[in-house]
């Protein structure tokens with residue numbers, strides 16, 4: 001039986017796609033390998049969101065060439081967003097690359113492997129892989145992709161070009177997967193999509209899907225990522241507020257605190273719109289934990305625009321933020337504009353947003369000391385023997401000394417005794 005080793009880069013959607021490919025390949029006669037040295041097929045599932053992500057993968061491809069020296073039959077390939085983006089350049093400059101498979105071509109992968117080198121990067125408006133069965137790991141959390149692609153075309157972002165048009169997985173297929181993962185022992189589901197709350201299957205919108213999943217027996221928690229602020233409907237907010245399993249936690253990317261920059265980004269909302277949405281969410285879901293994505297150094301971002309981002313962060317007080325220096329991406333509108341912010345200035349702004357966010361998160365977490373929180377136990381904590389780790393309802397990492405017979409997947413109540421910007425220490 002040939003074996004396949006898959007390495008995953010980038011976001012949770014890619015992790016979920018790896019599980020999808022693994023399941024599809026397993027059913028087509030490929031065993032899973034956990035060491036590239038022993039595999040017949042080595043596959044990198046790649047990310048193209050920033051230049052840095054692509055450089056890492058090019059470096060890794062170079063290092064993998066050695067596996068073909070003694071075992072020349074080994075096939076090395078790339079899948080995912082970067083496959084779609086740089087297929088021709090990469091093939092020309094990487095002689096040991098055997099295949100390139102785009103995000104909508106995974107279904108054909110088993111048939112193409114084992115033969116001549118190939119490139120299959122056709123995008124498909126209808127492909128949702130609804131009938132393929134992913135092979136998931138054993139953790140407490142299961143990722144379920146509910147929609148693919150993106151129609152928003154924010155001017156900085158490559159996703160619509162490499163993942164194609166938006167399409168939703170039929171709701172019966174989503175709900176079947178929810179039931180299956182619960183039967184397999186997962187306690188939490190995370191619905192995934194580039195604009196996950198734009199989900200629609202006929203009359204079923206994203207809020208309806210949350211309400212339907214909420215009725216699944218044995219499901220403890222539901223989360224989703226990433227929603228787009230413009231698609232945050234009353235139906236979705238109502239589902240978040242009322243569903244038993246939906247956690248009071250939201251990752252809601254804002255990108256910038258300047259309306260002028262948001263307009264240039266073509267995000268479809270102003271700073272005021274975003275703040276009003278946060279107000280509605282916080283009114284409906286008391287104690288809601290909020291995280292976000294922030295880009296600094298977008299073309300044309302002035303010092304004042306940047307200050308406005310810091311001001312927004314102080315006003316909203318996010319629990320966490322993924323912060324990025326703007327990276328110019330081919331095909332996008334913003335790639336054609338004057339790149340007005342130098343690399344040094346981007347680095348300075350990035351450091352400033354990181355420092356501010358760390359201090360806010362540390363303050364928020366310090367406010368939890370003394371409180372009881374519910375933790376879904378995920379397994380041993382990295383700090384060593386005798387400690388367990390898990391996530392709170394608000395998606396904060398909590399670590400606590402193990403006591404009694406606590407197992408992975410248990411919901412336990414712990415008391416927070418100390419905290420950092422990223423972790424709650426509890427008893």
Ligand code: SAM
Nearest residue numbers: 156157194195226253293294324325326327329
């Ligand atoms: N669809 C989500 C949304 O619109 O909110 C975001 C998905 S994207 C994969 C994740 C994040 O990467 C974005 O929110 C953005 O902050 C960041 N990102 C995307 N393109 C970028 C670029 N060209 N440079 C820097 N960061 C970028």
Ligand code: SF4
Nearest residue numbers: 150152153154157159
């Ligand atoms: Fe990219 Fe914008 Fe689509 Fe998010 S909504 S994936 S940032 S184009």
